[in-house]
Amino acid sequence: MEVKNSFLIRDLNLANIYKLIHKLGPISRKDLADKTDYSSATISNHVKTLIKQDFVLETKKGTSTGGRRPVYLKTNPEKGYMFSIDIEVNQVKIVLFNLDLKIVMKNIIPITNKSNSEEVIDNIFKEIDSIIAERDLNVQEILGIGIAVPGLIDKEEGVLKFAPNLTWSDLKICELFKNKYNLPIILENEANAAAIGEKDFVYPDSNNLVYVSINEGIGCGVIFNNELYKGASGNAGEFGHIIIDRSGPKCHCGNNGCWESLASENYIVEQVSENNNLTKKEIYHQAQAGNEEVINVLNRTGQNIGVGISNIINSLSPELVIIGGGITAIKDYIFSDIMMMVEEEALEVSYDKSEIKFSELENLATVYGLASLIFNEKLVFSK
Ligand SMILES: [Zn+2]
Known part of the structure; x- marks a missing residue:
């Protein structure tokens, strides 16, 4: 049996009003009534219950236009x-x-x-x-x-x-x-969760977006028509294993030339380590120090990332492709190469409607x- 916690709002109207205050607060009772079909009396009653249960707090905020300062409602963060x-x-x-x-x-x-x-x-x-x-x-x-x-x-x-x-x-x-x-x-x-994080916290108005998480491998989360797209297996969005070069290196999935074996941070480390044994962090420092050989590897990685993103744009036509993960540490060395490949390879109709950005939540999406x-x-x- 689960712990009986106190997060039980059994009444649907009560729950709806709580969610509205969560989304719009601090908000006055009057504004709340104006924004819903609930009557002032219903709002007043339900807010009273929510305050009693400690879900909602009253707060005084803003300047009054004369008379007393209005009371605003907000959800209790410490509930x-x-x-x-x-x-x-x-x-x-x-x-x-x-x-x-x-x-x-x-x-x-x-x-x-x-x-x-x-x-x-x-x-x-x-x-x-x-x-x-x-x-x-x-x-x-x-x-x-x-x-x-x-x-x-x-x-x-x-x-x-x-x-x-x-x-x-x-x-x-x-x-x-x-x-x-x-x-x-x-x-x-992790990439699915990140896609939800970007959608809910940064791009609430974006209905079709793909989050591309590039770390040791590549994972993707797809928001399709406003919802996380899961597919029959629940694991849709494994773009890391689209094949971009059949004569490419062997991937752990058994195929050759998967996107993640040619465009991930592991690829960068493998490529640079052919000549010297550096960690990922050292490699990124080398790039900042102007090591041309390293920068060339990063540019090539950027181009390979661009090939995969072109495939995503061509197949799903998202309005937004967000690149996140450890790779964002070197965004300055890959962005123009990514864009060069996408401009070259993505279909114009889909490309025109899409934007490519690095994650604003960085590693917290x-x-x-x-x-x-x-x-x-x-x-x-x-x-
Ligand atoms: Zn693979």
């Missing part, structure tokens, strides 16, 4: 919290959000022994526990835990099917978290997306 856990290949971000979807705490722990998933998960538990202790949180105040992984998942079963760069497979990750915390748990692919997912799926409203 509840949620954890977003972004498991990357070399580190894990553990971020605590409040109910206003603002970051309260952000800790990063390194993954030193990635082959040992049990140890990695244990270290995540320790970090969560220390945040709970430090913030003096009660488990009942936690709405849920969202977990993102760089790989294929079975969302319904809460199982990580395969994460090649972590070398993890068939890991019942939700069960592990459930056994430990007895809270609602959501598992999502995934944790924001997880917070949004928990908020929207686990705040229990009447159905």
Whole structure:
């Protein structure tokens, strides 16, 4: 049985009014009534209930146009919290959000022994526990835990099917978290979560966007007609494995010349390391120091990224392609090459309607997306 937390708004009207205040607040009761079909009396009654249950607060704000200052309503950020856990290949971000979807705490722990998933998960538990202790949180105040992984998942079963760069497979990750915390748990692919983060926090008006996450591999999250597109398997958007050169290098999926084997950070490291043994960070420093050989590799990577993005634009015609992940550290060395290839290879009709941008949330799109997912799926409203 799940912990009985206090996030139960059983009444649909009550839930709707809460969501409106969450979205539009601080807002006066009058404006709230003007923006909905609810009568002033209904608004007044429901707001009273929400205030009594501590979901909504009254606040005085703004200048009065004479007479008394109006009272505004806003949601109570401290009514509840949620954890977003972004498991990357070399580190894990553990971020605590409040109910206003603002970051309260952000800790990063390194993954030193990635082959040992049990140890990695244990270290995540320790970090969560220390945040709970430090913030003096009660488990009942936690709405849920969202977990993102760089790989294929079975969302319904809460199982990580395969994460090649972590070398993890068939890991019942939700069960592990459930056994430990007895809270609602959501598992999502990291690029999917990031696409939701960008959509909900940066581009709410964009109905068709693709988030391209370029790190050790390439993952993509597709927002299609305003919703995350999952496909029959739940793992749609694996553009990292579209083949862009059949005579290219062997990919871990078994094919040759997949996009991610020619345009990811692993590709950059492999290419540069043919002549010298540098880490990713050292390579990026070398580029900044003007090392031409390195810059050439980055430019070539940019062109390869552009080829894949052309394929995405031609197949989905998104209005927005957002590039995120570790690759954003070298955006100045790849952007013009990406654009050159897209201008050359994308169909004009689709290209004209599309924009290519780097993530504004930078490396936090995934944790924001997880917070949004928990908020929207686990705040229990009447159905
Ligand atoms: Zn592949």
